[in-house]
Amino acid sequence: MNGIRVKICGVTRQEDVSCALGAGAAYLGFNFFPRSPRCITPDQAACLAATVPAGIARVALSVDADDDTLDDIVGRVGIDMLQLHGQETPERVEAVRARYGLPVMKAVGVREESDLPRLLEYGRVADQLLVDAKAPAGAVLPGGNGVAFDWRLIAGRRWPVPWMLAGGLTPGNVADAIRLTGARQVDVSSGVENAPGVKDAALIRAFVHAARA
Numbered sequence: 001m002n003g004i005r006v007k008i009c010g011v012t013r014q015e016d017v018s019c020a021l022g023a024g025a026a027y028l029g030f031n032f033f034p035r036s037p038r039c040i041t042p043d044q045a046a047c048l049a050a051t052v053p054a055g056i057a058r059v060a061l062s063v064d065a066d067d068d069t070l071d072d073i074v075g076r077v078g079i080d081m082l083q084l085h086g087q088e089t090p091e092r093v094e095a096v097r098a099r100y101g102l103p104v105m106k107a108v109g110v111r112e113e114s115d116l117p118r119l120l121e122y123g124r125v126a127d128q129l130l131v132d133a134k135a136p137a138g139a140v141l142p143g144g145n146g147v148a149f150d151w152r153l154i155a156g157r158r159w160p161v162p163w164m165l166a167g168g169l170t171p172g173n174v175a176d177a178i179r180l181t182g183a184r185q186v187d188v189s190s191g192v193e194n195a196p197g198v199k200d201a202a203l204i205r206a207f208v209h210a211a212r213a
Contacts, residue, residue, distance in 0.1 A: 004178060004211045007164060007187040008204060009061065010038030016199040017048050021056065023208040028052055029083065029189070032073055033063040037197035038189065042076040049078045059083050059105065067099065074100050081105055083130065093125045103127035105164070109134030110149045116157070123159035130187060133167030148173070151180040171206035175213060186211055 008020040009029030020028055030045040031038040040048075049058045060079045062070065064086035073079070082096060085107040097104045106126040108118050111134040123129055133149040148168030166187035169177055174186055190196070192203040 002212050003184060005164075005185045006208050006211050007057075007059065007185065008192065008199070009059070009166075009187055009189040010036070010197065011048065011199060012038055012040055012044075012197055013199070014048060014051065015201065016204075017051055019199070019201040019204050021052070023205045024212070025056070025204075025208060026185075027057040027059055027081075027187075029059045029061050029187070030077065030079070031061045032065070032069070033061065033085070042073050045073075045077045045079075057081050061085055064088060070096065070100065074102070081127075083107065084126075085130070085132075090121055090125045093122065097125075097127070105130050107132050107166070110153060110167075113153055116153065119157075119159050119163075123161050123163075126161060128161055129159055129163040130166050131163055131183075132187075148177075151177055154181050156182065169207075171203060171210045174207060174211045178211065 005026035007027035007029055008025045010031045011017050011020060011028055017028060030040060033039055052058050057080045058078060059081045060073050060077060061083040081103045083105045084093060093104055093106050104126050105128040106122045107130040108122055109132050115134065119129055131154060133147045164185035164187050165177060165181055165183035169186055169188045170191040188207050192199055192207050194200040
């Protein structure tokens with residue numbers, strides 16, 4: 001093991017959870033964005049989260065959710081971290097942290113060097129950063145689009161809090177991504193699916209193995 005921590009995001013079925021745990025994932029992500037093919041209800045997520053042992057972080061992904069929506073998720077699902085994947089401002093990140101007393105991971109989309117200052121801005125208020133590929137123009141989803149950014153943009157860069165690399169990662173490229181960026185944490189969703197929202201057990205195992213090889 002090389003200490004790389006893997007997040008399998010957008011799990012929708014018990015077999016996804018079991019496979020991710022068996023492969024050694026450190027985080028499991030539950031998606032609550034209604035427009036995503038990976039979206040599940042709080043009741044579904046509660047059933048899945050209840051099977052996750054202590055020590056594995058259960059992450060709730062939302063996109064520009066209001067307090068009522070987050071109240072429902074936090075109140076019904078046993079989660080350990082909130083992932084904000086929309087256009088939430090730094091002030092909103094601070095408010096969510098204060099309201100729920102849970103660590104917050106803020107996703108920041110990157111396409112070019114001018115996007116990088118936002119990572120420092122959010123790194124001052126979030127507990128972790130998700131350095132993701134900025135969604136293509138016209139994309140329905142803010143993430144999970146299977147696209148990568150130029151990893152050389154963040155090579156050797158560091159921020160005030162731990163960070164995780166996302167965006168277009170697959171079993172075939174994750175090792176190169178880690179080598180080029182120095183990432184110690186990686187996130188995958190569509191890269192381990194055989195259809196939108198349907199995880200593939202062999203791809204999950206291959207991804208974790210490649211990240212840690």
